[in-house]
Amino acid sequence: KMAHDPFKVERYIMGQMGGISILNAIKPVVDQEITKGNITVLLETSAVDLMQSKNGDITGVITQNKEGRLMDYKGHKVIIASGGCASNPDLYEELHNVPLYCQMAYPNSQGIGLILGQSVGGYLRGGEKYSPLYGMILTDDKTPSTMYGITKNIIERPPWEVLVNSKGKRFIQEDHESVDAIEHAIMEQPAHRHWAILDQNMIDEMPQLIYGWTNKRIMTESKKQNMIKQYGSIRELAIKSELPALSLESTVQEYNDNLENNRDDTLGRQHRPLPIEKPPFYSIRMSGWSLCSFAGLAINKNFEVIKPSGEPINNLYAIGEVIGFGATSGNAYVNGMGVTPAITYGKLLGESIRTI
Ligand SMILES: Cc1cc2nc3c(=O)[nH]c(=O)nc-3n(C[C@H](O)[C@H](O)[C@H](O)COP(=O)(O)OP(=O)(O)OC[C@H]3O[C@@H](n4cnc5c(N)ncnc54)[C@H](O)[C@@H]3O)c2cc1C
Numbered sequence: 442k443m444a445h446d447p448f449k450v451e452r453y454i455m456g457q458m459g460g461i462s463i464l465n466a467i468k469p470v471v472d473q474e475i476t477k478g479n480i481t482v483l484l485e486t487s488a489v490d491l492m493q494s495k496n497g498d499i500t501g502v503i504t505q506n507k508e509g510r511l512m513d514y515k516g517h518k519v520i521i522a523s524g525g526c527a528s529n530p531d532l533y534e535e536l537h538n539v540p541l542y543c544q545m546a547y548p549n550s551q552g553i554g555l556i557l558g559q560s561v562g563g564y565l566r567g568g569e570k571y572s573p574l575y576g577m578i579l580t581d582d583k584t585p586s587t588m589y590g591i592t593k594n595i596i597e598r599p600p601w602e603v604l605v606n607s608k609g610k611r612f613i614q615e616d617h618e619s620v621d622a623i624e625h626a627i628m629e630q631p632a633h634r635h636w637a638i639l640d641q642n643m644i645d646e647m648p649q650l651i652y653g654w655t656n657k658r659i660m661t662e663s664k665k666q667n668m669i670k671q672y673g674s675i676r677e678l679a680i681k682s683e684l685p686a687l688s689l690e691s692t693v694q695e696y697n698d699n700l701e702n703n704r705d706d707t708l709g710r711q712h713r714p715l716p717i718e719k720p721p722f723y724s725i726r727m728s729g730w731s732l733c734s735f736a737g738l739a740i741n742k743n744f745e746v747i748k749p750s751g752e753p754i755n756n757l758y759a760i761g762e763v764i765g766f767g768a769t770s771g772n773a774y775v776n777g778m779g780v781t782p783a784i785t786y787g788k789l790l791g792e793s794i795r796t797i
Contacts, residue, residue: 443596445620445712445774453777461549463784480789486512488553491519493561493755498755518756518794521746522787525734525762526552530585536736537571542633543730544585554763562754563746568736570767573633573729574774575624578651578668587629589666592637592727594620597713601647603696604726606630609679609688611696617711621773624729633729636682638675638693642719650725659723668726675722682724693717733779735772737765744790758794760786 456462474480483504490503490515501515526532527546532555533539555565576592602617604653612635613626627633637650644656649660663671672678679689699706706713738746738759745753761783770778 443776445596445776446618448776452514453781455777460780464659465779467784484665488521488523488557491557491561497562499757500533508732516756518758520744520790521554521558521738521757521759521763522761523554523557523763523784524549524550524625525737525766526555527732527734532556533734536565536734537617538568539571539573539633539731541585541731542570542573543577543579544587544729545730545732550762552734554759555734555736555738558746558757558763560745561746562758563738563757563759564749565736565765566739567765567767570735570765570772571628572621572624572735572772572774573627573733574695574731575620575627575729576635576727577730578725579665579728581667586728589668590654592651593649598648598650599747601643602639603648603693603714603717605636605638605684605686605689605692606635607632607688609684609686609692611617611692611708614708614710616710622776625772628728630729635727635729637723637725637727638685638689638717639719639723639725640715640719641721641723641766643717644717644723646715660724663723671721673720675717678722678724682726684724733766733770733774734762735765735767735769735770740764740768744786752767758790760790 444610471480475482485507486504488502489505491499492501492503499519501513502519504512504514526536527541528548528550529546529552530541537629545587558751559565571595573675577588577595578590580589595616603611604615608628612630613623617623625636644659647656657691660668660671663669670678670681672681675690676686679686697705697718700713700716718796740759741747741753744758744760746751746757746759762779766779
């Protein structure tokens with residue numbers, strides 16, 4: 442299932458069981474090597490430091506187990522593959538200049554690999570490639586908050602609602618064929634906030650808006666959840682949603698007028714099933730969000746961690762999200778560009794250092 446703009450040419454195959462298909466392919470091979478004694482797995486043990494010789498070469502790793510016991514592991518080739526920092530709000534904001542609005546990544550994505558790589562002379566790049574995802578309904582105003590619900594994007598469902606920003610203005614053609622274009626427009630909005638504005642007819646007739654929710658649930662949530670409001674007029678809805686009332690009124694008026702008079706939509710939207718006219722009216726406040734770190738350790742084409750001068754740090758390699766999601770996906774969410782390169786680069790690196 443694609444969550445973002447489809448590729449024009451086929452680029453990857455998705456396992457029928459998603460991630461489990463990948464596990465089923467890799468686990469038997471790893472298990473075999475464990476049985477042969479070629480791999481030792483240390484569970485509930487963290488890499489906490491790198492050993493570095495006086496000449497700057499990496500010579501091993503220091504680990505700590507859950508009892509707090511430190512161990513040294515000497516090695517000729519040390520690979521950092523500890524993922525990103527999207528569960529570490531302070532580091533995330535520092536590297537991307539954007540708050541971690543929603544906590545969605547794995548709890549172990551603390552960015553320790555980023556810190557270890559830097560501690561021996563490596564540097565980070567790519568934070569400026571940050572791009573928000575669409576449609577997160579946050580639980581509250583904390584930073585980071587947690588997921589309360591996620592609205593479906595254009596790939597899953599043509600929009601019935603109108604999207605506005607904190608000025609009460611529409612800012613993107615809601616049925617734009619590119620989710621990427623919509624997400625980049627969200628990036629331009631204050632705090633990456635966007636509101637869906639709907640009326641009762643839409644609630645009654647539209648296809649499911651929020652994953653796992655009936656549309657009726659939007660009505661009940663509006664009585665208790667702060668991000669969802671329901672009021673009898675657009676003016677009151679705007680005031681309670683902290684949107685400029687006159688501006689939202691004129692946005693809705695213009696949308697309705699164009700539709701009712703068979704005029705083109707101001708932003709070129711084609712899918713306009715209903716006007717926003719039957720009270721009560723609803724607003725759903727959504728936030729941009731992310732689950733990956735765009736920033737990561739700089740590496741060269743051999744996956745060696747490099748210094749700002751471009752010189753590699755001997756015996757230190759990095760692959761996976763620790764090199765930055767931006768390194769493989771750019772300033773966008775390209776389908777599969779987190780997992781696929783993590784696995785592929787791991788294989789390429791493993792094959793190349795085995796022969797050194
Ligand atoms: C909810 C969610 C959905 C996603 N959906 C997609 C998708 O559809 N397609 C896609 O391509 N990508 C997706 N991603 C991104 C993708 O999962 C990651 O980019 C990818 O898993 C990165 O692989 P990795 O091996 O580098 O890191 P991870 O998968 O994060 O693995 C890193 C491992 O290192 C361990 N670790 C961390 N610190 C240490 C330490 N100090 N010592 C020892 N071990 C440590 C962690 O426990 C973890 O097991 C998604 C991410 C999330 C959170």
